[in-house]
Amino acid sequence: MPAEAARVRWRLDLGYDGAAFAGWATQIGQRTVQGDLELWLARVLHLDEPPRLVCAGRTDAGVHARGQVAHVDLAPGLMPDPAVLTQKLNRVLPADLVLWRVSAAPEGFHARFSAIWRRYAYRLSEPDAHAHPLYRNQLTALRQPVDLDLLNRAADTLLGLRDFGAYCRRREGGTTIRTLLELRAERVTDGPLYGVIECTVRADAFCHSMVRSLVGALVEVGTGRRDVAWLEKMTSGAVRDPAIPVLAARGLTLEEVRYPADAYLAERAREARTVRTTVPT
Amino acid sequence: MPAEAARVRWRLDLGYDGAAFAGWATQIGQRTVQGDLELWLARVLHLDEPPRLVCAGRTDAGVHARGQVAHVDLAPGLMPDPAVLTQKLNRVLPADLVLWRVSAAPEGFHARFSAIWRRYAYRLSEPDAHAHPLYRNQLTALRQPVDLDLLNRAADTLLGLRDFGAYCRRREGGTTIRTLLELRAERVTDGPLYGVIECTVRADAFCHSMVRSLVGALVEVGTGRRDVAWLEKMTSGAVRDPAIPVLAARGLTLEEVRYPADAYLAERAREARTVRTTVPT
Numbered sequence: 001m002p003a004e005a006a007r008v009r010w011r012l013d014l015g016y017d018g019a020a021f022a023g024w025a026t027q028i029g030q031r032t033v034q035g036d037l038e039l040w041l042a043r044v045l046h047l048d049e050p051p052r053l054v055c056a057g058r059t060d061a062g063v064h065a066r067g068q069v070a071h072v073d074l075a076p077g078l079m080p081d082p083a084v085l086t087q088k089l090n091r092v093l094p095a096d097l098v099l100w101r102v103s104a105a106p107e108g109f110h111a112r113f114s115a116i117w118r119r120y121a122y123r124l125s126e127p128d129a130h131a132h133p134l135y136r137n138q139l140t141a142l143r144q145p146v147d148l149d150l151l152n153r154a155a156d157t158l159l160g161l162r163d164f165g166a167y168c169r170r171r172e173g174g175t176t177i178r179t180l181l182e183l184r185a186e187r188v189t190d191g192p193l194y195g196v197i198e199c200t201v202r203a204d205a206f207c208h209s210m211v212r213s214l215v216g217a218l219v220e221v222g223t224g225r226r227d228v229a230w231l232e233k234m235t236s237g238a239v240r241d242p243a244i245p246v247l248a249a250r251g252l253t254l255e256e257v258r259y260p261a262d263a264y265l266a267e268r269a270r271e272a273r274t275v276r277t278t279v280p281t
Numbered sequence: 282m283p284a285e286a287a288r289v290r291w292r293l294d295l296g297y298d299g300a301a302f303a304g305w306a307t308q309i310g311q312r313t314v315q316g317d318l319e320l321w322l323a324r325v326l327h328l329d330e331p332p333r334l335v336c337a338g339r340t341d342a343g344v345h346a347r348g349q350v351a352h353v354d355l356a357p358g359l360m361p362d363p364a365v366l367t368q369k370l371n372r373v374l375p376a377d378l379v380l381w382r383v384s385a386a387p388e389g390f391h392a393r394f395s396a397i398w399r400r401y402a403y404r405l406s407e408p409d410a411h412a413h414p415l416y417r418n419q420l421t422a423l424r425q426p427v428d429l430d431l432l433n434r435a436a437d438t439l440l441g442l443r444d445f446g447a448y449c450r451r452r453e454g455g456t457t458i459r460t461l462l463e464l465r466a467e468r469v470t471d472g473p474l475y476g477v478i479e480c481t482v483r484a485d486a487f488c489h490s491m492v493r494s495l496v497g498a499l500v501e502v503g504t505g506r507r508d509v510a511w512l513e514k515m516t517s518g519a520v521r522d523p524a525i526p527v528l529a530a531r532g533l534t535l536e537e538v539r540y541p542a543d544a545y546l547a548e549r550a551r552e553a554r555t556v557r558t559t560v561p562t
Binding site for chain 1 (some may be wrong): 296297298345368371376377378381408409411412413414415418471472474
C-alpha cells in the first residue's frame with residue numbers, strides 16, 4: 001500500500017476578506033489565501049513542509065468568501081482535536097482570514113470534485129441608494145439605477161445547461177459547459193446592507209470570471225443600455241466578447257458550497273472529474 | 282438685523298467609516314470628518330471659505346457613524362435643491378464618508394442642543410464565535426466569552442440620571458451628569474453580524490469616552506473578572522478609575538440621534554444648553 005493511501009483527509013471551512021489577497025491559489029511572491037493557510041497549518045502542526053490544500057472555488061484576487069471549503073491530507077496522528085486546531089489557527093491567522101471549522105472528511109470527500117453546487121453573491125449599490133461606507137469593500141457602485149424586473153427577466157433566459165464560453169476566460173483543456181441553477185437579483189430589505197442589490201448566482205461549477213461577466217451583462221440590460229436580444233447574441237458566442245463588462249472583484253463573495261449526502265460523495269467526484277464536451281440536446 | 286440672522290440653517294444626515302479619520306472635530310494637519318465635509322461643501326457651493334458645521338455627537342478617532350447629524354448655516358440662495366447637493370457631494374466625497382440627506386432645518390433646530398438622545402452600538406466578538414473578517418473593522422475582539430445575563434444585570438444598575446464622572450475623561454467646565462436611558466447587550470441572531478454581541482447604549486448625551494468605558498466595565502463583570510460590588514464602587518467615584526478599561530474605538534458606532542417634534546426643538550435646545558451641576562435627589 002503506498003504511503004499516500006495512509007493519509008487522513010480533513011475538511012476546512014473558512015472565510016476571508018479578499019481585499020488584500022492575490023486570490024486563493026498560491027503564487028510566488030504574492031500573498032494568497034492558500035499560501036497563508038498552508039504556512040500556518042505547517043507551523044501549528046510542526047510539519048517540515050506546508051501541506052497541500054485543495055479548495056472548492058479558486059477565488060480571484062479581491063474576491064471574498066464566507067463559505068469556502070478546502071481539504072488537506074495528513075498522516076494519521078498529526079491532527080490534534082479539530083476544535084483545538086481551529087482555536088490555535090484562529091489565534092495566529094491574519095485578521096482577514098478566519099477558519100470556521102475543521103472536521104474529519106467523510107469517505108470519498110473531495111473539496112472540489114464532490115461539490116454539487118457553488119453559490120456566489122454579487123453586491124451592487126445604486127448611485128442614490130447609498131450603502132454605508134463600512135461595507136464599501138464588498139460592494140460595486142453602479143453609475144446608473146437598475147430595473148430589477150428587467151434584469152431578472154433577462155437572467156431567467158440564462159438558466160440551465162449550456163456552454164458559457166461567452167462569459168469565461170478560457171483555460172487550456174478546460175470546459176466552459178456549466179449548469180446555471182439560479183440567477184436572480186433582489187434589493188436587501190433589512191440589516192446593514194439595506195438597499196443593496198444582491199445577485200445570487202448558483203451553478204454546479206464556474207469557470208474563470210463567469211459570475212462577474214454574467215452580472216456585468218445583466219447590469220447592461222437592467223440599466224437599459226442593452227436589450228435581451230443583445231444578451232442572446234452575446235450568450236451564443238463561443239468566446240468572451242469584450243462588450244460584456246467583467247465587474248470588479250470587490251463585489252463578489254463565495255457564499256456557500258454544497259455537497260451531497262456522504263454516500264454520494266465519491267460518485268459525485270467521479271462524475272465531476274469527467275470533462276463535459278457537449279451539451280445534450 | 283445682524284447678517285447672521287439672515288442665514289438659513291440646513292440639516293445634514295451622514296455616515297462614515299471612522300477608521301481613517303482622526304475623529305469628527307477639525308484638527309490641524311489631521312484628516313477629520315468635519316474637515317473633509319466643510320472642505321467639500323465649500324468647493325461644491327463655491328464658497329470663499331469653509332462653512333462651519335455643528336454635529337450631534339463629536340465622535341473620537343476610529344469611531345464610526347451610521348446616523349450622525351450636523352447643521353450648517355448658509356446665506357439664503359446659496360443652497361441648490363438639497364437632493365441635488367446630496368448627489369453632487371456624494372460624487373466627490375471620499376469613499377469612507379456618505380451623506381444620506383440634506384434638508385431644510387425646522388425653526389429652532391440645533392444639531393447638538395436640540396437632540397433628546399443619542400444611541401450608540403458597541404460590537405464585540407467572542408473568541409470562538411468568529412465574526413466574518415469583512416466586519417472586523419467594526420468589532421472589538423474579546424479574549425474571553427461573556428455571560429450576557431450577568432452583563433445585563435450589571436447594566437441595569439447603571440440606568441438613570443447620575444454623575445458619570447467615573448466613566449468620562451473630564452473636560453474643563455463640562456458636566457458629567459447624564460441620563461442613561463438604555464444599556465443592554467444582545468447576541469445578533471441574523472444577518473452578516475450573526476453571533477456578534479451588540480451593546481446598545483442610549484443617553485440624553487454622552488461625555489468623552491463614556492460608551493467605551495461603560496461597556497469596558499460591563500465586560501469586566503460579564504467575563505467574571507469583576508463583580509457587581511466592584512462596578513458599584515467604580516460608579517460612585519467622581520473621576521475615571523484606571524481599573525475601568527476604555528475599549529477600542531473600532532467597535533463603536535453612533536447609530537442614531539433623536540430630536541423632539543419640531544415645536545419643541547428650541548425649548549429642548551435652551552434646556553440642553555443649561556449645564557447641570559447637581560443630580561436631583
